[in-house]
Amino acid sequence: NAGVMQNPRHLVRRRGQEARLRCSPVKGHSHVYWYRQLPEEGLKFMVYLQKENIIDESGMPKERFSAEFPKEGPSILRIQQVVRGDSAAYFCASSPDDRAYGYTFGSGTRLTVV
């Protein structure tokens, strides 16, 4: 499967725990984007990363959220001390460069905070 792989597909965390969402981009893609979809809403941009660099994090909450895309391995979206309001579907997308028309999206991780 050459698509964007996200795991886990479903993640349940108790309030105060940490959530780690993983995204493996399409092979050869070096640009990764994270989006959040709250219930009944569209996708909202969170962060845009290239290998080892954060290019645009204007959509990331200032606290508790962080993202990385290391030289080797998947991109990770990390949410510390989760709260009920973090419950959402988190989507990752990738592109080969910053001039690509569009992205390839993963199927998302649904995070539920109980």
Add this chain to the structure above:
Amino acid sequence: AQTVTQSQPEMSVQEAETVTLSCTYDTSESDYYLFWYKQPPSRQMILVIRQEAYKQQNATENRFSVNFQKAAKSFSLKISDSQLGDAAMYFCAYRNPVGGATNKLIFGTGTLLAVQP
């Protein structure tokens, strides 16, 4: 800041009929890209069609076509010969010209399309 508005939360169409989903946007850019994405219950985001703002010709992909009105900042999606598999949430999205840091997609709130047999 750019915004995308979808004013139809839900739409319904009979199988084999035609339906049009509306989208308006706001931007001060002269060049940009517009997209329609389909999200079925599986949650997968599927690109349906895209339009470059500098092209006057409306994009077409099989049964899907757009009506792009640049001056009115309108970008509607027409689905012809609707099929049961077209039932999904449809999102309109905007993107600044490719290249550089502003690569993000800006999405509308979506239109839920039901297809009646």
